[in-house]
Amino acid sequence: MAAHPHRDTRTYYDEFSRRYEAERRPNRPDGYHALIDDLEVELVERYGAGKDVLECGVGTGLLLERIARFARSAVGIDLSPGMLEKARARGLNVSEASVTAIPFPDASFDVSCSFKVLAHVPEIGRALAEMARVTRPGGVVLAEFYNPVSLRALIKRVGLGGKISRSTHESAVYTRFDAPWVVPRVLPPTLSLETARGVRIVTPAAAVMRVPGLRRLVGAAERRLADTGAAFFAGFYVAVLRKSS
DSSP: OOTTTTHHHHHHHHHHHTTTTTTTTTTTTTOOOOHHHHHHHHHHHHTTTTSSOOOOOTSSSHHHHHHHHTTSEEEESSHHHHHHHHHHHOOOOOOBBBBBBSSSOOEEEEEEESSSOOGOOOOHHHHHHHHHEEEEEEEEEEEEEEEEHHHHHHHHHHHOOOOOOSSOGGGSSSSOOOOOTTGGGGGGGEEEEEEEEESSOOOGGGGGGGGGGHHHHHHHHHHHHTTSSGGOOOOOEEEEEEEEE
16 A cells, blocks of 8 residues: 555654644743744734635644634644644644645635645645635735745754654654745746745744743844845745735
8 A cells, every 4th residue: 555645744743743832822822932823823814804714734723723713714724633633622623634635625715824834845836726726816825935044044054953752853854945036936827926924034043032031022023024025034934925816
């Protein structure tokens, strides 16, 4: 029997699910991940308030739970049964599926979003085409890329990436970095880049958010710079992609 094409990624995130929320809300309401989550959810709300939203790579449902508060409907997919178990425990509408084969009809959602997921998909063009397919004409795809032109990428290059458990390092899963100028080249013809939001522009490492004074300064700077040209240098470059009508 052939191996499942996403087996390694699924296994990685099943293991990660056991401690995924350890550094996230409500355990660390003012920490690094809380800031990142806020910047991402705020962007979804900007385009998805009162609308039908799909999150691809829902994880344990931390973001989708918040999206459900302002969206007309909020649906999620993920590869990992371990992650989905926790999302379902939150009462969320989620399914096991890949972003490269989204199990919904064409034009089902007003907004399709994906955070921390596309960087782990070798078939990036296929994933974006699927997100575009299930998005309604005139709707928006929010696609987050790992940016090689960033402080975060520099930290990764010098080998300071983290572990997801005692035995497994982040390097165990496929990871790609796509510079902002590469993004338009991988888009399907139905999507065009409208703008971008930068997430983690000046934060060199998550540890700085554990220092009260630095946390306030860094948090304020991230919010001030997120929707400016500084987004070009963000560790997480979120492309706002408009689907043609």
